[in-house]
Amino acid sequence: MRLSIQAEPFDFGAESASFAASAAALGAGAVVTFCGIVRDNDGILTEMQIEHYPGMTEKAVASMLDQAMVRWDLVDALVIHRHGRLVKGDIIMMVATASPHRAAAFAAADYLMDYLKSRAPFWKKEHARGDAVWVDAAPQDEAALDRW
Amino acid sequence: MRLSIQAEPFDFGAESASFAASAAALGAGAVVTFCGIVRDNDGILTEMQIEHYPGMTEKAVASMLDQAMVRWDLVDALVIHRHGRLVKGDIIMMVATASPHRAAAFAAADYLMDYLKSRAPFWKKEHARGDAVWVDAAPQDEAALDRW
């Protein structure tokens, strides 16, 4: 189990590969990964700034990982989440889960994403055409938590 | 959209990275990947042989990909599936899906896995201690199709 909250970019491919290799050695039969990417819906985004709450972020994410490990009896789980300045096309974050069977790996990754969206203290601000706007939380993201 | 049915190993990390990079360029905000790994429950597996139906396999998987692309309005999707001889810890196959939002990427990857399990013409045979046994289809894999 590993989590990293970092300003630096990370290598999604290399992280996926090393996660899968170590999960394989631990007896996993199924690995699910997710990565989130900065989008630019209107073609005007100059940058995204992600603020977070150092200390609480790590505690909140560690708690989600613990919950997921126990609830789905995972072999391993990983969260990497960037903060600071990002631009269109940058990878914001990734989740990976490993389990003997696919249903648990899918459910745990889906759960981690829902909780990271709405319960980890990150806030996104989009800069475009000289304006900067805090991204509103989507009602469906809050509602998604009721699934768990 | 890409599919490859192949005997050769593939690089899950490199495939994940290039899929995410091209999806990002196409406006995706969410990428989900899955990889399946040869397990050895009892510590006695010497090898796994995967047989397939050349021709039908490609048609069946292409049809699943088409269905997923349309149903979830995906930005991109990928299936790579090996056949032939594999050993414990080898990556058997992967799926990747890309979408503007995470719910569609998760659902499409989950759907593709359910269909690959039960509707793509692959058969696994496990060799252990001189015995070779065809893997039985799991009833829950057939039942999983009812979700879609």
Place this chain on the structure above:
Amino acid sequence: MIDVLYFAWVRERIGVPRERVETSAATVADLVAELVAREDRYALAFSDLTSLRVALDQELSTFDATLAGVREVAFFPPMTGG
């Protein structure tokens, strides 16, 4: 003439991966009945049709389907991909 393909343990029981079969069977079930009548190895492979699947020209089908116009029939156990 029709190409008949076998996979996994169906192939192993019948002993060949494919063969050309001279038949006038109207349906898949008729073809199976003809094969079963030929030799024990077919009877063994087709002893429980509920554990078998059939594809016609590389599309999953059913045992009551017609063979009219079909060039390739494949028999195999439930698939175990992924």
Place this chain on the structure above:
Amino acid sequence: MIDVLYFAWVRERIGVPRERVETSAATVADLVAELVAREDRYALAFSDLTSLRVALDQELSTFDATLAGVREVAFFPPMTGG
């Protein structure tokens, strides 16, 4: 004395990321009332509590929670991670 932290647009409206506050407020709501009474920038930041979240010692909490023993209070909008 308690550490009060602000994030995202709450931080921007109040103008500082954190401050030490001398207070004897019993609950989070009492603390908010004290801050709002101080200056307009607090009133602006706390004008709609339904759009705010609060954490006590880095755990999500609620506005009716007690501040007894709490060292760090943080106010912020709904999170938008992932």
